Amino acid sequence: MSRVYNFSAGPSTLPESVLLQAQQELLEWRGSGMSVMEMSHRGKHFAIIAEELESDLRSLLAIPDNYKVLFLQGGASAQFSLIPQNLLNGKTKACYIKTGAWSEKAVSDAQNYCEVVLTASSEAEHYSHVPEPATWLIDSDAAYLHYTSNETIHGVEFPDIPDSKGLPLVSDMSSNILSRPVDISQFGLIYAGTQKNMGPSGVTIVIVRDDLIGHAPKTTPSVFNYAEQAKNQSMLNTPATYNWYLVGLVLKWLQAQGGVAAIEQRNIAKAAKLYQAIDQSALYHNPVAIPYRSRMNVPFILADDGLDKAFISAAEAQGLYELKGHRSVGGMRASIYNAMPDAGVEALIAFMAEFERSH
Amino acid sequence: MSRVYNFSAGPSTLPESVLLQAQQELLEWRGSGMSVMEMSHRGKHFAIIAEELESDLRSLLAIPDNYKVLFLQGGASAQFSLIPQNLLNGKTKACYIKTGAWSEKAVSDAQNYCEVVLTASSEAEHYSHVPEPATWLIDSDAAYLHYTSNETIHGVEFPDIPDSKGLPLVSDMSSNILSRPVDISQFGLIYAGTQKNMGPSGVTIVIVRDDLIGHAPKTTPSVFNYAEQAKNQSMLNTPATYNWYLVGLVLKWLQAQGGVAAIEQRNIAKAAKLYQAIDQSALYHNPVAIPYRSRMNVPFILADDGLDKAFISAAEAQGLYELKGHRSVGGMRASIYNAMPDAGVEALIAFMAEFERSH
Numbered sequence: 001m002s003r004v005y006n007f008s009a010g011p012s013t014l015p016e017s018v019l020l021q022a023q024q025e026l027l028e029w030r031g032s033g034m035s036v037m038e039m040s041h042r043g044k045h046f047a048i049i050a051e052e053l054e055s056d057l058r059s060l061l062a063i064p065d066n067y068k069v070l071f072l073q074g075g076a077s078a079q080f081s082l083i084p085q086n087l088l089n090g091k092t093k094a095c096y097i098k099t100g101a102w103s104e105k106a107v108s109d110a111q112n113y114c115e116v117v118l119t120a121s122s123e124a125e126h127y128s129h130v131p132e133p134a135t136w137l138i139d140s141d142a143a144y145l146h147y148t149s150n151e152t153i154h155g156v157e158f159p160d161i162p163d164s165k166g167l168p169l170v171s172d173m174s175s176n177i178l179s180r181p182v183d184i185s186q187f188g189l190i191y192a193g194t195q196k197n198m199g200p201s202g203v204t205i206v207i208v209r210d211d212l213i214g215h216a217p218k219t220t221p222s223v224f225n226y227a228e229q230a231k232n233q234s235m236l237n238t239p240a241t242y243n244w245y246l247v248g249l250v251l252k253w254l255q256a257q258g259g260v261a262a263i264e265q266r267n268i269a270k271a272a273k274l275y276q277a278i279d280q281s282a283l284y285h286n287p288v289a290i291p292y293r294s295r296m297n298v299p300f301i302l303a304d305d306g307l308d309k310a311f312i313s314a315a316e317a318q319g320l321y322e323l324k325g326h327r328s329v330g331g332m333r334a335s336i337y338n339a340m341p342d343a344g345v346e347a348l349i350a351f352m353a354e355f356e357r358s359h
Numbered sequence: 360m361s362r363v364y365n366f367s368a369g370p371s372t373l374p375e376s377v378l379l380q381a382q383q384e385l386l387e388w389r390g391s392g393m394s395v396m397e398m399s400h401r402g403k404h405f406a407i408i409a410e411e412l413e414s415d416l417r418s419l420l421a422i423p424d425n426y427k428v429l430f431l432q433g434g435a436s437a438q439f440s441l442i443p444q445n446l447l448n449g450k451t452k453a454c455y456i457k458t459g460a461w462s463e464k465a466v467s468d469a470q471n472y473c474e475v476v477l478t479a480s481s482e483a484e485h486y487s488h489v490p491e492p493a494t495w496l497i498d499s500d501a502a503y504l505h506y507t508s509n510e511t512i513h514g515v516e517f518p519d520i521p522d523s524k525g526l527p528l529v530s531d532m533s534s535n536i537l538s539r540p541v542d543i544s545q546f547g548l549i550y551a552g553t554q555k556n557m558g559p560s561g562v563t564i565v566i567v568r569d570d571l572i573g574h575a576p577k578t579t580p581s582v583f584n585y586a587e588q589a590k591n592q593s594m595l596n597t598p599a600t601y602n603w604y605l606v607g608l609v610l611k612w613l614q615a616q617g618g619v620a621a622i623e624q625r626n627i628a629k630a631a632k633l634y635q636a637i638d639q640s641a642l643y644h645n646p647v648a649i650p651y652r653s654r655m656n657v658p659f660i661l662a663d664d665g666l667d668k669a670f671i672s673a674a675e676a677q678g679l680y681e682l683k684g685h686r687s688v689g690g691m692r693a694s695i696y697n698a699m700p701d702a703g704v705e706a707l708i709a710f711m712a713e714f715e716r717s718h
Binding site for chain 1: 365396432437601
């Protein structure tokens with residue numbers, strides 16, 4: 001079999017040119033005599049990889065100098081617990097907005113550390129939209145306001161940066177980081193697992209404003225204390241070195257695509273095409289209110305769920321993989337991150353039309 | 360440049376056949392149409408990789424059925440905090456043996472969670488040996504006894520499994536796991552980062568006896584709660600999938616070498632040759648008492664430290680890399696893990712003799 005179009009929600013498809021470069025350099029990196037996997041993280045070769053990684057990310061996202069960039073382990077899910085540990089700083093409350101399964105988990109874990117003020121929730125409407133800001137409850141005594149900028153399971157994305165009324169704004173951007181420009185200066189902290197838009201799994205990016213760190217209690221594991229890791233360039237202990245290298249390759253690929261503003265235009269076009277195909281069909285349906293539809297994860301259900309299995313197996317026969325929706329919502333889901341080529345989306349649309357005609 | 364002999368303490372050299380297989384499969388794994396990096400961790404292909412990984416490790420180490428095997432993120436250093444969180448179970452003390460820099464760090468982090476009973480320490484003798492068991496102070500009210508089976512910086516290794524007088528025995532085996540057979544049933548918990556004998560960095564193995572888990576307080580991050588991860592086959596959140604795959608390749612390589620008992624014989628022979636060369640020279644000196652010398656990490660100092668720079672640059676000219684000792688102890692260090700071929704050790708010995716003759 002040749003390579004397929006892989007619509008997995010994460011880990012997810014990577015640019016073929018990145019894989020080819022990793023393949024070419026696998027046994028030896030730039031005349032170093034060794035694989036990146038074998039390099040000491042304290043050595044001169046890996047120092048170049050680490051420096052380029054941070055400077056490329058800072059440049060792609062225009063990260064201001066008063067923000068630290070950390071490359072940690074544990075996934076965004078670990079941050080659900082580590083953010084309150086690092087940021088509460090003596091406060092006893094934090095505000096959370098619930099717009100899907102991932103913000104639900106963030107709330108659930110935060111409750112082990114503080115009182116969660118539920119600023120807004122669309123749970124009663126099956127997470128089909130983002131609640132109107134006029135209805136939000138923001139407690140000025142809270143340490144921060146947390147939201148999930150894109151919900152991979154429910155396919156809901158914030159169209160704009162929310163107004164946190166002065167609280168430090170914290171965002172889980174795991175599934176839409178680097179897909180659109182964001183004004184970092186409006187945030188206290190941004191975090192993201194790498195396995196959607198940045199590379200394989202195994203690295204968690206934390207971008208955090210200087211003044212918010214340094215107040216973690218001593219029961220925060222030292223390798224997850226933001227201030228300790230910032231002082232040590234994320235090398236308080238051995239980082240996931242090969243994963244850093246792979247993320248670095250993806251960032252260089254993104255630069256070659258024209259950067260975040262350019263990829264946003266492609267993402268807008270890819271998503272618009274797919275939603276149009278869904279909306280114009282009688283068989284497929286997307287339940288999310290139009291202004292809040294995700295550009296990254298497009299869930300859709302078939303009018304007759306008895307056709308689900310036939311849909312998935314016919315799609316695989318055409319080289320269209322991982323279209324099954326998350327078990328909690330059923331139906332289908334196409335994840336179309338930065339690395340999904342236009343041709344993949346077009347092949348999916350053509351297949352969906354053909355399947356509708358024949359069923 | 361061609362590939363060198365890399366004596367790095369970790370990340371460290373990998374078997375060339377493993378790198379070649381990873382290179383060959385990089386764009387597509389076993390007809391799956393995708394790279395392992397791109398696979399959903401919930402998909403049928405990755406399920407095979409995950410199952411083979413656990414069953415190969417269980418078989419290589421003869422892990423009894425009443426032990427869970429977890430594949431986590433964060434490194435062994437994260438476990439310095441996570442072990443007390445998971446294992447204290449209401450107790451307020453834990454026993455620790457200090458035999459080098461790594462057990463020092465384990466003690467320092469554990470003190471944030473409980474009273475540390477210092478069972479034994481060789482700190483006053485510059486970590487040149489393991490203190491005599493007759494002198495150990497074991498508190499029967501402690502939750503466990505922790506030791507570091509091999510100290511990478513000081514080059515000290517426990518020749519036998521210590522007698523914990525009935526306490527659950529906990530061991531950081533990061534730097535000698537899979538280098539020699541161990542009777543797992545004598546342990547409560549074994550943990551190890553992968554970047555020495557098991558693959559690249561990014562995975563932490565935890566092998567833990569069933570009855571010890573399930574008592575973590577709710578302030579333990581859920582992805583680091585052993586019972587939660589055990590229930591979810593280490594996939595409570597997205598694991599470091601590609602790293603799991605690479606560790607799996609190293610385990611299959613080890614099986615092909617004849618397994619742990621066979622590699623131990625090679626490790627004994629490699630280390631004996633190198634220590635003999637050091638002991639017979641007038642220029643090189645290893646400070647560790649003979650019964651406690653590490654088979655994995657061989658530190659040595661030059662009689663004249665003014666020669667250190669010349670030694671390192673002459674070694675690199677011969678393709679012998681990463682021989683500089685840790686900054687905290689100075690001198691040199693040759694890490695000769697499972698994947699270091701005999702030829703690498705012989706080349707080092709020949710170079711050392713030649714350097715001594717010419718200086």
